[in-house]
Amino acid sequence: MIGSLAVILGCQLLGEVTARGLGLPVPGPVIGMAAMVAVLWLRDRFSPPVLAGVEPAGRFLLAHLSLLFVPAGVGVVGNLDVLAAEWLALAAALVLSTVVTLVVSVVTFRVVARAIGQP
Structure with a gap:
């Protein structure tokens, strides 16, 4: 270990x-x-x-991956003023990154499926 x-x-x-x-x-x-x-x-x-x-x-x-989110949560709570001031930009970045991740995942899946001969 x-x-x-x-x-x-x-x-x-x-x-x-x-x-x-x-x-x-x-x-x-x-x-x-x-x-x-x-x-x-x-x-x-x-x-x-x-x-x-x-x-x-x-x-x-x-x-034990969930324990690694505790410091990030504390950081968010410690900076609530930044979150309140920049909520629109943060929400837009969150939505856009989610959409991009989904599109890239689908394209990657299709490319790999085609490469190994799956329809």
Whole structure:
């Protein structure tokens, strides 16, 4: 479990260092997620023993994912004045991002279904 957490946090650290060190406009967690995808791809290709144990920590974090929303909720409550002042822009961003996510998901599903031969 400690080794798998180290791999996950190492990818997060790599993303943060890369984003800040190179001054990229991409958030560190996004780069860290891409690094995790590369780690999982390498695990499936070469199966090094260090990378084989990422699953236990991932399952543990997913099982307790709801706890990670507590700090975000506290942040929202702490900034209710900003929420009240910018509610229209926030609502528009929420609706637009939801629509874009749904459209991208449908297009991705159709492309993958067509690629594997499903109608």
